[in-house]
Amino acid sequence: MNEKRLRSLIAQGLAGDEQAYRQFLTELTALLRAFLRRRLARLPDQAEDLVQEILVAIHNQRHTYAPEQPLTPWVHAIARYKLIDLLRRRSRSDLLHDPIDDETELFATADAEAAEARFDVAKLLRALPDRQRLPIWYVKIEGATVADTALRTGMSVSAVKIGIHRGLKALAATIRSTA
């Protein structure tokens, strides 16, 4: 049910359909939140951090999803990887009480009630160099087009795209080291 719907949304998103992609991420957020809240019941404020970390990871790695591949195992593998990474960083794997290996469970329940993550992406953005920060700011937050951003920043179109790409990777790394 979720699999089929989300798969068609991500396929459109990979083709550059912004609205479908936002819908994909929104629906995925609720599923990830439910999945992680149950598993991190004793670390409730970290669950939302991790939801965001996984969303950034999914965005940065979206090129590794092949549309002919089932979506559930792909999302599950990323979520599991990031969850284990978090637990290893805290070396408190005893906090995990539900097994995380059942991938079918991930798409079974949704949780739409968002908590606020403790880190502030806007603040993290300020630490990035201009060639990454400005493209992300204009395109991703103000909603300008890549071409407009190129004009406003004096960067080339491909430099703007590369700046966004590298900036989001750097952001993911910062989130990881501070979470």
Add this chain to the structure above:
Amino acid sequence: MKTDELVKMLAAGVEPVDPRQIARRFRLALATGTLIAVAFTVGILRLNPALSRYLPEPMFWIRETYCLALSAIALLGVHRLARPGRRLGLVPAALALVVIAMWVLAMVALAPASPQTRTRLVFGATAAVCPFLIALIAAPLFIAHLWIMRALAPTRLRLAGAAAGFAAGSMAALAYSLHCPELAAPFIGIWYLCGMLIPTMLGAWLGPWLLRW
């Protein structure tokens, strides 16, 4: 930041993903790695001068097929382990099958042989250098496979590193076979495999560091 703001930010102005981008990186990495490996084998180790005399020998073709089959299966393993949620499927079984086939041939060669001949079949003249030369030739290919994986998202890092190492080792063995004077199945079943396992173990060891994301 609220999660829905993050979602809005990630989706804003999202660029289409070019599905050919990964294939391009695969081609570039493998072409460069193979070129360096072959250049090293031909330029420094030299082609085996007797190579043309080997051509009618079935064992020559069995050796080449052995290396080629292992390379192809290992590449499939790299391809799968580099992506989240892909299963290895029959890859490990296929690798084992190829190795076991070579061991069966080795047994067949060793069984009727005299003790002296057995020693020659197992050690040949180059057993002491063969694994190390294969591992050395594997270096550029190992880097190539890791570079491919770094652009993707492996989630089982130790296994992914090992797969990168084994793919590099088996492709290096194929390059090395242009120089190698040995055709006996026991030799290939032991020393070629050892050469492939050196980068494999290195990959399993380094994977969790080099492939993290």
